[in-house]
Amino acid sequence: MTTYADAPVANRNATRRAKNRWFAQVGWRHLVGVLAVVFSLFPIVFVCSAALNPLGTLSSTELVPSGGMSLGNFSELFQRTAFARWFLNSLLVAGVASFASVFLSALAAYAFSRMRFRGRRVGLLSLLLIQMFPQFLAIVAIFLIFTTVTDLWPALGFDTPWGLFLLYLGGALGVNTWLMKGFFDTLPRELDESATMDGATHAQVFFRIMLPLVAPILAVTALLSFIGTINEFLIANVFLRDANSKTLAVGMYGLLQGNERNTNFGIFAAATLLTAIPTVLVFQLLQRYIVSGLTAGAVKG
Incomplete structure (x- = not known):
């Protein structure tokens, strides 16, 4: 009890x-x-x-700076390096390459999804197979090609953002095309047929009807392309040798070479924070499309 x-x-x-x-x-x-x-x-x-940290070295870096805080590393970054030029080059290459790759991928995805033509299946499988091999494997062949291109058309050769833009443009088509095709497959074909019955051409159907409906996947592929391009280092390091033509990844890598690794760490950290700003802004602008864009094309029907 x-x-x-x-x-x-x-x-x-x-x-x-x-x-x-x-x-x-x-x-x-x-x-x-x-x-x-x-x-x-x-x-x-x-x-x-x-x-x-005002000391600005790797050996003196602490989680909480004992000597106070200052913006000296940021001012020294712009005074000692061509960071502003690197920043503009990266925004130019990443922005143009992202827009062009998304547009071309949307055209290819619409054709593979809505049209039936000879070689369609082979083309899709070829895009998938090519993506299994990294673009850097072809760096020797690409280097030899651009050696000739630089002699004939210097504006599209080494040390130019437009030459690097052409390289990035080809590497992003496969993945983006497959993502967009899955999204296009979820749209009912009755929309195309209704527009065609009203006299719309394929171009009008694509630009006026399909593109507004696939805005989520356009935003997702644009974000992925922008992040991948602005962070790319290996190919850019091979093709960009002039100080004024470097992108952020290549220029910031030079801050940590040799004996400068310790003394330039504070400047490198400041450059890292500034480099993250474009990616964060793009992510915030496209955030409302990301979840729907990544999941809507995963299941057909």
Whole structure:
């Protein structure tokens, strides 16, 4: 028989069992989430601290700068390097390459999705197969081709953003085409037929009806192309040798070469923060399209 003296003990045991049950079912997920957030934020906090550290060296970098904070690394970045030029080159190449690759991929995806022609299946499988091999494997052949192109048309050769733009344009077509084709397949064909019955041409159907409906996947492919292009280093490092033609990845890599790695770390951290601004802005502008664009074309029907 339970007495009044045993009631508080029973209540504490019930409360303890309820807390254990909550932790076993839900609480551990919160703990994992907090650990993941801390793990993700640590590099960002470290880079921000290094960029604001007035000492500006790798050996003196601390999570919380003991000597105070200043914007000296940012001003020194623009005074000692051609960062503004690198920034403009990266925005130019990434922006133009992203727009052109998305437009061409949309044209190809519309043709593969809505039209039936000889070689359609072979073309789709070829695009998929080519994407299994990284573009850098062909760097020797591309280098030899651009050696001749530089002699004939210097404006499209080495040390020019337009030559690099042509390289990036070909490398992004395969993945973007497959993503967009899956999205086009989810659109009912009755839309095309109705527009055709009203006298619309294929171009009018594509630009006036299809493109507005596939805006989510256009935003997603544009974002992926922009991030991949602005962060690309290997090919850009081979083709861009002049200081004024470098992109952000190539120029910032030069800050950490040789014995300058320690002394230029603060400047490098400041450049890293400025480099992240375009990507964050593009992501925020296209954020509402991302989830629907990535999932809508995953299942046909």
